[in-house]
Amino acid sequence: MALTRDEFAALRDEVSRNDAAIKAEILDAYMLILDDEMLLQNARTMVAAELVSAEFAFKTTLDGCSKSSSGWKTPISASGAVDLRDVGNRVVMNLLGLRIGSSTN
Numbered sequence: 001m002a003l004t005r006d007e008f009a010a011l012r013d014e015v016s017r018n019d020a021a022i023k024a025e026i027l028d029a030y031m032l033i034l035d036d037e038m039l040l041q042n043a044r045t046m047v048a049a050e051l052v053s054a055e056f057a058f059k060t061t062l063d064g065c066s067k068s069s070s071g072w073k074t075p076i077s078a079s080g081a082v083d084l085r086d087v088g089n090r091v092v093m094n095l096l097g098l099r100i101g102s103s104t105n
Helices: 002-017 021-034 037-050 054-070 075-095
Strands: none
Touching: 002 021, 002 075, 021 075, 037 054, 054 075
16 A cells, blocks of 8 residues: 555656646545545455455455446446556555556546
């Protein structure tokens, strides 16, 4: 999680310098997702109860949240589902030791 947080912070700083305040705010929201205790606790519980990897547990937990919010009929909640998937993909890649480019697209 620390590596993912550091990546998001670096991306936020980069876009902030380039007058991209909206992208910086999105990255701030991504970092808030990483601090969500309920999300983290659900993933930890899955690891302990089902003896699955942290990567699988985190991705599964986030996918469940993403599916729930993607069913809502507002543009904000639909984009939130995409944000959850983006955060989940980056965390899993980092947990697996795979590097991700610094693109904020």
